[in-house]
Each structure stands twice: as C-alpha cells, then as structure tokens.
Amino acid sequence: MRNPLPILSNFFGKKKDSIEIPPAAADELENAIILAMIYISKNMDSEGKFVYQNNLNPKKKYSGKSYGTLRHAGTLYSMYLCERLLGKNALYNKRLLGSEYLIKTYIRKVGKDRYALLSQPLKDENVIYATSGGAGLALCALSNLLPENKVPKHILEKLANFIIFMQTPKGDFWPSYLVTKKEKSNLQAARFYPGEACLGLLYLYEVDKRQEWLDAAKKGLFRLAEKAAEAGGANIKFDHWGMLATQKLFATPDNAMNSPQRALMRAFVERNVKAIIAKQNLNTRDEKFGSFTINRSLCGNATNMEGLIAAYQCIEDKVLKQKLAYSLKAGVEFLVKRQVKTGVYEGGIPASPDWDKPDAKNIDKEIRIDYVQHTMSAWIAYKSLSD
DSSP states (O other): OOOSHHHHTTOSOSSTTOOOOOHHHHHHHHHHHHHHHHHHHHTBOTTSOBOOEEESSTTOOOOSOOOOHHHHHHHHHHHHHHHHHHOOOTTHHHHHHHHHHHHHHHEEEEETTEEEEBOOOOTTSOOOEEEHHHHHHHHHHHGGGGGGTOSOHHHHHHHHHHHHHTBOTTSOBOSEEETTTTEEEOTTOOTTHHHHHHHHHHHHHHHSOOHHHHHHHHHHHHHHHHHHHHHOGGGOOOOHHHHHHHHHHHHOTTOOOOHHHHHHHHHHHHHHHHHHHTTBOOOTTSTTTTOBTTOOSHHHHHHHHHHHHHHHTTOOOHHHHHHHHHHHHHHHHHHHHHSOOSSTTTTOOBSSTTTTSTTOOHHHHEEEHHHHHHHHHHHHHHHHHHO
C-alpha cells in the first residue's frame, strides 16, 4: 500500500502553498511535461494550426474538417503557462505563430466595438456563432502578448467588450451569440463559459488596468458563487474554469474584495472541492488509483486536476488542504502513468485510460489536442507548487 505521509510531511514548506514532490516523482512529472510539449510542437503546421485529432491505430484516419477554435485558444494558453510558471520557452515561437493564426482566421467583428472568437457552424445548419467562453479563452491566450506589442490592443479590448455585452445585470453570461442573426442565444450552452469569460477578463486586466474588466470578472464570479450556494453541496457540478478564475482573482493584488466577498469565494471553492474529491478513487490497490469515478476520460480527469490545483491555492482550512494535497498527488500520478511515452505520438493523451488494453476501440485511442492541453496545464500548475 502506498504511504501518503511523504507528500504530507513538510506540508507548510518553503512557501505558503508549497507541495513536496519526491525526487523520483518529480523526474517523472518533468519528463511528462516535456513529452507533452514535444507533442504540441510536432502537431502544429506551418500556418499555426494544430493537428486536432490523431489515433494510436495507424489505420484510423481523420478528414481534418473538425476543428475546435476554443481548444486552439486553450492550447495556446497552456503553451503560455510553460513560460509563465516553469520558465520553459521552447514553445514561444510556435505560440506566436498559433496566436497569429487564431487572430486572422477566427476572430471577427460581431458588432460595434466588439470582436468574438468564431466557433464552427452548427451541424446541418448554416449558423455561425460565438461564445462568451470562447472570447474569454482568446483573452487568456493573447493578453500576455500585449506588453511585447505582439497583439493589437484594440483586439483584446473588443473581445472584452463582447464578454461584457454578453453579461446580464445579475452577472450571468449568455452562452452564445448567433452572428448571422445578431442575437444572444442559449444555444450551445456550457457550464464552463462563465469561468472562461471571467478568467480572460482577469488576464486582460493584468496587462490593461481598466476597472471595467475587473468589475465584470468579479460580478461574474460572485454570481457563480451565489448560485453554487443556492444549489447546495450535493447538487454542485465541479467547475474547473471557475476555480481557475477564482484563484486568478485572489492572486490579483488590487482586487478590492471585501471580507464578505472573500468569504463567499472561499466557500465557493470549498464546495467545489468537497464535491469532487468525494468522487476520487483512492484505493491504493486499484490500477486506477487517483482517477475520478465520474470521469471515464483522461481529459475529464485532467480538467478536475486543473481546477483542484487552483483551488488548493485559495483554501485556508488546513484539514481540507491536507486532504486535497493527497488528492492532487494521486491524480497527477494517475495521469502521468497513462500518457503515451513512445512512438509517433509520444507525449499524447488518449481519450481513455484503457487505451492500451487489447479490447480498446478507436475512440479510446483517439488523441485530441485539448486532451494534451488540459493534462499539460495540470502538470505545469502542480509542478509550480513545488518550485
């Protein structure tokens, strides 16, 4: 049986949120991050577009017609985290190329003083739409380029204007905007969009100190927290982008939150954490130790880890923080073991943790760029807690 004590010893180490990673585990994690970076680098073409899908079955081919613009932006964001959190700049030039491709191909004017990140047309309908979450992810990916003058400031401002346009007086966000009909819509809704939108506004505020960006992000996050409180712990659905945005808000020095607002957001984080870690497999004799019982996919497990690592930096309850530290260690260990380590697609993250089983199907063996992105983002954030 694994001994949980090594990761809990020296718990309050060299910094407030430091986590002790044993040397062998640290080496495995470093190697996993490097392989993921190699995969992303190898799977971008000369124009800056990612290879969206691959398959470990060499007979399985993809047309290349399917492409997730939100996932393109999310992958650029994970590439930036390599630089921001780990100081690894190997992907910088390709990140610039991918950013240029995103801007020229998918960011379009959708109204006066508003730009949006276009999504693919809906199946069987000639409907072009944009999402509030997509604009947020575009800001996460591109805002950091402003200090280097690598992105026009007006593009960032107009993406943020779109997010604010999509926000309701209470702080909720319309999920979609039908570009051809020029109307807000509940079509293509996703619970992650509010967190993505708020995170993007906070990244923009970091480099462009306009109060409206911060105010809209706070309004959106306070609304998320209020709705979670109304739903109650038993009914809450884990919101990893909400956790990332909350951690970003706490890390913003001039966030101007008062005590009740900080308490509201910490309660939001704790509700999310308690709900999800109760669904983690912590049976040390099980080959899926560290995985979450509600997620069959490796990507689902990775997004949980992203959110939990962000949450760890917001929690003050020492007992819950200890439990979460063990949860993080177990979850990271599970993901590291399931990465493809050799071959043409080394560094890839397939759909299923059972991708290498004899009865695995093509869908289990599929590697999508966002599977790699989310997993690498989780590993980077976890490693940064030990540095």
